[in-house]
Amino acid sequence: MNRKPALSFWQIWNMCFGFLGIQFGLALQNANVSRIFQTLGADMSDIPILWVAAPLTGLIVQPIIGHYSDRTWTKLGRRRPYFLVGAVLTTLALLCMPNAPMLWVAAGLLWIMDASINISMEPFRAFVGDQLPTRQRPLGYAMQSFFIGIGSVVASMLPWLLTRMGVSNDPGASGIPDTVKYAFYIGGAVVLGAVSWTVISSREYPPDALRAFDIERPADAAQVDKGSAHRNGLLWLGAGMACTALVAWLHLERELYLLTGGVAVYGVALLWLSRSSRTSMFTQVMGDMYAMPDTMRRLAWVQFFSWFALFAMWIYTTAGVTQVHFGSSDTHSAAYNEGANWVGVLFAAYNGFAALAAIVIPWMVRRWGLRISHLINVWLGGAGLLSFLLIRDPHWLMLSMVGVGFAWASILSLPYALLSDHLPAQKMGVYMGIFNFFIVIPQLMAASVLGLLLRMFFHGQPIYALALGGASLFIAGLCVLRVREPVVDAAPATATTGS
Helix, strand or coil: CCCCCECCHHHHHHHHCHHHHHHHHHHHHHHHHHHHHHHCCCCHHHHHHHHCHHHHHHHHHHHHHHHHHHCCCECCECCHHHHHHHHHHHHHHHHHHHHCCCHHHHHHHHHHHHHHHHHHHHHHHHHHHHHCCHHHHHHHHHHHHHHHHHHHHHHHHHHHHHHHCCCCCCCCCCCCCHHHHHHHHHHHHHHHHHHHHHHHHCCCCCHHHHHHCCCCCCCCCCCCCHHHHHHHHHHHHHHHHHHHHHHHHHCCCCCHHHHHHHHHHHHHHHHHHHHCCCCCHHHHHHHHHHCCCHHHHHHHHHHHHHHHHHHHHHHHHHHHHHHHCCCCCCCCCHHHHHHHHHHHHHHHHHHHHHHHHHHHHHHHHHHHHHHHHHHHHHHHHHHHHHHHHCCCCHHHHHHHHHHHHHHHHHHCCHHHHHHHCCCCHHHHHHHHHHHCHHHHHHHHHHHHHHHHHHHHHCCCCCHHHHHHHHHHHHHHHHHHHHCCCCCCCCCCCECCCCC
């Protein structure tokens, strides 16, 4: 009976190294895009809707890339062509972003940048499932978390480091300091270099080899109950239209149209699936999503509450810390820019702690299993975000970032390890893309409702978005208890992968 052979430490290192570059670009985006938007004139209430580009492009791009990468085989392999194309496009977007002359240009570049990052990112998740046996997958995803942490530390700190090296942090005529511009230029080079290293140094199993491993599961077409899909489609469409009308009648925040419109679009998609008799990329992806494995359904709730918290942190930390801990909301003031740079340092810190946590997490998994380890880590993150309400000295926020770092490393690794053993390898890419829906949907929810919640219950104070994020992480920890542990295969011999 064929078993997928284990890879050596350095083979796993090489296949995950590209994530250092991908996260370098994401960290620059997360730490600086709100700052760029505010500098170009965006009102604080507009920041969430401008940020919606990031999750929405992931919602569209990742399942498409997953679907086609499952069906790709070239001289570069199955996943690696997508790594390379995404890296080139991401580099170009990073070079342009800090030079955006107007707000709408910056918003458009965010769409392009995030779509490009997703082209590379989605196949990297499936790459680990393709190449590693079940027992090595927690190590593979933890290794990705390690590189994510290392890349993000440097990227998030770059403006602060460049300031210490003498580069001007003065906003100048353009409003974007040289520290931010040079950080994005360096980021473009790192993205292209790191991803190219993985493309050059890694190999992939061809489709025939994957089918030969006993871990391969048959990739049968998803069986869809068309009557059920039709009924559910009508319900979702009706709910979306009713909620859209309610938002208009009550004159609520326009960001809510994003949420209600998404509900209606999902209903239309289910109706299309129920009526369609033709096989296409859309019907295959929708069919796989509608008939997803039970483990994925349970993990969806874990992902929902985890990523709602993360998106709240990414959107509102700069505004909250500069206002509460540095006493300024004026984007042209020295205090605001000092506070914004410190947020970059805090983001670097949680990613640094995540890199350390990635070393500890495999030990935690061996000691307590995947579920309890993930619960502990996300609860540490919840406590870290809630502590922003209590700490007033910005330097002590470093302690908060310890918990956030453990949560971040765990969110980026353990849900994928819990999921991958329950997926057929021939559909690893498309299911990883569908799994991204449960990262995207909570981010769209956060972009839609956080502004309303802050206005209605917290007098518009952005620091309370972090408290909501902390509570959300505690709920995520409880949800993971509903997921069953995967069955670990016997330890296989170490071998080199096919080319």
